[in-house]
Amino acid sequence: MYQWAVYFHVLIAMFWMGGMLFTIAVIVPATRTRLARYKPLLFHELGTRFSRISWVLFPLLAFTGVLALFGKGYRTAHLVTVDFWSSGYGCLLAGKLMLFLLVLVISALHDYWLGPKAVSILEQEHEKTGQNSNKVVMASRWAGRATFILGLAIVFLAVLLVR
8 A cells, every 4th residue: 555655646746746847947938938928828727727636636645645654554543642743754744744734825825816816917917018017926926936846845855754
């Protein structure tokens, strides 16, 4: 069970992180050139689709993570003790879980408030000037960046947990 849980956990994390990396490395640069006039539409369509997938992946990550813990031999009785959470493994896991919760909060803010509002502003500003400097747009960008950086930190802690 442990290997299968870890396999799916890693596969899901790869898809989520890969989607963000593809956005950063391919979509964002592409919208700075010939696709600039389609930027609001692209970010709305692609962002909405990726957001829907992400919100399916998040509970799957939690589920496969719990399965991996059980597959590794931990039981509920272990997980409710101070000894577990004060051990090296427990501290790393707690850090990973705290970062994951932070990702959920930032993702919710980005996906359900900042992102849609930023796309609306981009559409309006792009029609007028082709530029944007709105604080909501900047906050949306930084929320996306923060989610990616936190995702990298989560992956780092995951590596430490299995080593």
